[in-house]
Amino acid sequence: ELQPNETDPIDWGQLVDFESELRSLRAANLTPIIVVDDYPYWATDNTVLYVPTSCGPLLPERYDDFAAFAHALVRRYSTPEFNVHIWELGNEPDIAPELVPVDSHYGCWGDENDPFYNGRAYGNMLKIVTPAIRAADPRAQVFIGGLLLAYPNSNDGYIGHPEDFFRGILEAGAAPFFDVVSYHSYVAHTSLREDRDIDSNTDWDAWGGMLRGKANFLRSIMAEYHVDKPLFLTETSQLCSWCLYDPTLLPELYDWQANLAPRSFPRAIANGITGFIWYTLDGPG
Numbered sequence: 001e002l003q004p005n006e007t008d009p010i011d012w013g014q015l016v017d018f019e020s021e022l023r024s025l026r027a028a029n030l031t032p033i034i035v036v037d038d039y040p041y042w043a044t045d046n047t048v049l050y051v052p053t054s055c056g057p058l059l060p061e062r063y064d065d066f067a068a069f070a071h072a073l074v075r076r077y078s079t080p081e082f083n084v085h086i087w088e089l090g091n092e093p094d095i096a097p098e099l100v101p102v103d104s105h106y107g108c109w110g111d112e113n114d115p116f117y118n119g120r121a122y123g124n125m126l127k128i129v130t131p132a133i134r135a136a137d138p139r140a141q142v143f144i145g146g147l148l149l150a151y152p153n154s155n156d157g158y159i160g161h162p163e164d165f166f167r168g169i170l171e172a173g174a175a176p177f178f179d180v181v182s183y184h185s186y187v188a189h190t191s192l193r194e195d196r197d198i199d200s201n202t203d204w205d206a207w208g209g210m211l212r213g214k215a216n217f218l219r220s221i222m223a224e225y226h227v228d229k230p231l232f233l234t235e236t237s238q239l240c241s242w243c244l245y246d247p248t249l250l251p252e253l254y255d256w257q258a259n260l261a262p263r264s265f266p267r268a269i270a271n272g273i274t275g276f277i278w279y280t281l282d283g284p285g
Contacts, residue, residue: 003069006042010072022082033143033234034077035088036070037105048097048111055108056097057118063125067132074136087133088182088234090145093122094165106148110165112158119168123177126169130177144169146182146234149214152203166218170225180274181218182234185210187260189240189253196238197264211236211264212271232275233268 002011025032043065044056058066070087077084094117096110111118126142133140147166154161166181187196187210198209207213215231222228238257243249261278268276 001038003040005040006065010069012076019082022077022084026081026083031086032084033086033088034073034084035091035145036073037091037145038103039066049102051102053097053102053108055100055102055104055106057109057111057121058125060121060124063128066125067129070129071132071136074133074140078137078140085137085139086141086143088143088145089126089129090122092148092184093145094119094147094149094162096162110160110162112156112160114160114168115164116168116171117160117162117165119165120172121168122165123169123172123174126174126177127172141179142177143180143182143232143234144178146184147214147218149183149185149217152207152213152217163217167221167224170221170227175225175227175229179229180232181222181229182232183214183218184235184279185214185233186236187211187238189238189243189256191249191252195260195263197260197267208271209267211267211273215271215273230274231272233273234275234277235279236264236277237279 002014003009022032038054039056039058041052041054043058043062044053045059046053046056048056074084074087076082090109092106093109095107096112097104097108099110100107109118109122114120122144126144130142133142148162150162152163154163169178187200190196197211199205200210202210204210204213207216211233215233218231238253238260240249240253243253264278265276
């Protein structure tokens, strides 16, 4: 939206409300984490969907363009007026474009035909874009896009699996080009009185549950590559999709959300997780 054509200048006028929000955060002494998500049609690989889409991996020949865009963003918003120093590149990039709608805000770097689910391509992008960010702001921190990490051991018959995406980033040699590993962990609500974080009935239970298990899994991959990066749980909550269709279930859901929050924060602290965001504390969903 900010640069719909390759030769267009960045349309800063579309960010008036965004900049007003940043000023409000600054006044309230709150720290923003800005997610840079979606790409213009002219920069994406659409060979999977065969239609123009903002949800697809960047073409390698466009990494330099993205670096120039990121450099301009960081120069503008790292000033004392806005005070932005944390940049998250993408949202759940370990999702393949064919698994979500066209122009989805989730994904879309995944490739089931690549042994590392295209994580190496994302890592190669970081190797070009992160130096441009750091050149604009030496204080900048770069988060990888929050990983969905649906399963620790997919068995779907394809060459690549989503849980190998992060391994692909490290395989590309991109460890020096990000500061924090961001991941997501949502707990499903049931009517039973169960702690569905540590008793999720998924393969994550063997790793220590949803919240800690994913952290343990990511650390195991980092250990393989002799890498040590902080972990940040940028999205977690207790979800109930069917509660939208039966509002009588909402009071029970809210009770369990209130019950899970004070369990989750100490678990994150005890497991050495650097940051924790209950998503969203104020907003839809």
